[in-house]
């Protein structure tokens with residue numbers, strides 16, 4: 001049996017797959033032609049990085065399972081994959097806690113000017129803490145857009161801080177069951193001091209935050225984005241920071257990854273950037289690797305359907 005892996009996956013997961021299959025590991029940056037060639041005689045795929053659609057899959061006549069390493073599906077042409085009948089699994093909650101904790105860390109860093117404080121000491125070699133006045137999460141109105149695996153954990157953490165949490169979600173079942181204050185997107189934009197994104201990137205959510213929506217927000221809003229960069233129109237976001245409409249941004253994700261290092265997203269110190277590292281904890285990376293490997297084992301060895309098939 002042959003399994004193709006795209007990107008670097010922890011050995012704790014790879015060792016599970018090695019027990020029943022030969023592994024071909026394609027390192028980043030992923031070349032789609034290599035993926036197409038290797039998939040031609042593959043039985044399974046552990047997908048971490050790279051586009052996956054018709055060009056890569058049309059010759060993959062033996063492929064029976066695509067196990068995503070993570071939960072994002074924006075690299076995948078799902079309508080095409082659906083026509084092939086190949087199931088696609090995600091790793092459910094394996095990295096949600098890591099992302100939720102990172103989100104709080106980014107939020108506090110933006111609110112409290114910690115980075116500027118460190119730069120003041122180490123780079124500017126001055127001591128002027130009065131210029132670094134921050135704010136607290138307690139008592140602030142925080143809007144969560146998307147209340148699924150990550151958003152709900154962020155909500156629980158914010159409760160512990162004493163925040164006033166507002167939620168907007170197109171499928172509000174989980175938020176309703178949790179007794180959350182559900183609002184429309186317009187109301188959330190008008191009321192939130194901080195907006196944190198926890199929704200997927202889809203055709204509908206691409207550039208959801210364009211110039212017009214950013215203008216609808218409270219002046220001085222703070223954005224935290226651990227979801228996907230392209231939910232923002234990057235140019236509109238940068239302009240809104242420069243104009244003072246947006247006080248600060250903490251983004252872990254970019255419209256293209258890796259971003260060009262001369263991208264305007266790096267042009268303003270009020271925009272804090274991290275390299276898509278919210279799920280980069282040892283705990284989460286091991287859990288994601290093991291979860292995706294076990295999905296392959298279920299389908300390829302045990303003949304069972306995947307536990308988390310997004311195309312079911």
Ligand SMILES: NC(=O)c1ccc[n+]([C@@H]2O[C@H](COP(=O)([O-])OP(=O)(O)OC[C@H]3O[C@@H](n4cnc5c(N)ncnc54)[C@H](O)[C@@H]3O)[C@@H](O)[C@H]2O)c1
Nearest residue numbers: 072146147148149150169170171198199200226227278279
């Ligand atoms: N930075 C990272 O390393 C990292 C890691 C994991 C997940 N993520 C991203 O975090 C996001 C959330 O992940 P999750 O596991 O919580 O997903 P999830 O599917 O559990 O939750 C997403 C929620 O968003 C809602 N939603 C979908 N479209 C919406 C829309 N147009 N408007 C409002 N709500 C909408 C859904 O109803 C759902 O409740 C995803 O974008 C995912 O790719 C990032």
